[in-house]
Amino acid sequence: MTRLKCIFIFLLAAMPVWATEFAVSPMLIDFKSRPGTRESFEISVTGKQSGKIMLSTYAMTQQESGHMSFVESNFDPEEHKAVNWIHFEHKSYELIQNETTIIRAVIEIPRNERGTYLAAVMIEEVPGPSNSNISIKVRYAVILNINISHPSGRLITAFDNLSLVDRDGVTFIEGYFTNQNPFMGMLDSQVQIRDQDRRLVARLPLRTESAWQRGDKASRVYPGARVKVVARLKSSPSNGDYKILVRNKLSGKGLPIYRQEIAYRSSLRREPDDFELFRVTPERIIVSPRRSGLSYTSIAVSNNLDQSVSIDLPEGTDRDAGIEYFEFIPSHILLKPGMRQHVLLKQRHLPDIEYPGRKFVLAATFESGDQHALVITTFAEKS
């Protein structure tokens, strides 16, 4: 019993309480209206249980992902003015089990308004009293899509910030589209990616995250919204410069072609690492000078990259390290992916100076043009 008390001493919730269950229809109402008119509408709410519901109006804003969010307060009264056009017969209703209640409301559209406006009627249960529990509240948003006739004119849009980005191990191309028109438009966007030789790398549809999730072929963009349109590349392209072309259509009307050059450097490829990308064997390179003052050390270099690499091996002198002269033989190697090659480090040591070991810097140039300094460290026999 004590243990039982102990388990529940930090009880985070109490006895389950059933929420008022109800169903709402319709959930989306499209109005095609004119300025200065009054539109009435009805919402049916069927109580699966008896209970009380209340109504409230919410503004709707479109997020960068294309998803819509509901804003109860602190919204821009100019941008979300439609919220103030909605009037209910009653603000709350008592539901009776298995009976349908009709909610009546009107929208009064001012004379000087044009374009697309969104607002939501939020229908939510009035929760009963509860003590120390996790309450679950279910609410249904009835979205009012109000289209007020507007004269057709030149489309005003913007497209910017096109980029190739690596995220979660995948390469995406993404850009931002802004709809500066007073009406909602369906954005049909296509991107072409070509390399410097104008070879087509990819041709993909660009859509908002919301459109991809919903399976929509075009992205809804509401007035004033700035949305991110994105496409996933099947594979990460090679590092290099790309010519990008984006063709946009808003509600079927073509928009100016957007062009941009992007220098892409993949973050998905591993950064050059001496021990992972170039395997140098032996791991501990011991130099043993001979009586003649010369030393010959055999070193194997393996290329574990998925691209060829060209390596220039140095020659020179380092009297501080007691080396009169050093060189690698050969002085240049080209390693294809997976290839391994031996080089010989020849050193002429100065007499009376004990070899302290030394770091040799090799210049590696990748097929992609990237450069990297490969460091080979040698040790004295006694160290």
Add this chain to the structure above:
Amino acid sequence: MKKLISSLVVVGAMIASPVFASLDEDSATVSMNVALYATITGLDDFVLSTTAISGGAGAVYSGSDTYSLESNGQVRVSLSGVDLSNGRDSVPTSYALDGAGTSYDTTLDVVHNAAHTVSAEAILGDISAQKAGAYSAVITLTVAAL
């Protein structure tokens, strides 16, 4: 010859009669618009409990409930919730729908009638990071067409 002519007249009349008959016909297109409808059932408050020492540092409290979503078209369900609190003390709380994320869309152009899960997890800080007692929070599930 007369027989042939009379036969042609009879055949012609048979072919022609439907043409004239169609002039008297009228057609009507029957249409019906079914509104988008959605309901969530079977959802109730749930308890978070732990298998660790209750009140112990880092104890993880979790709980979930299953509900049914029925709709005749595509809807979006999103969850919002705040940290569990007891007066001024609060416990970091995370929520999920179907084990991942706080929203989901049902499939386009398809009716939906399936069970889903809402879950919550709260993790205590140090023993003295929150006072003992009953903590509570409200989770709101919003069903919308967009």
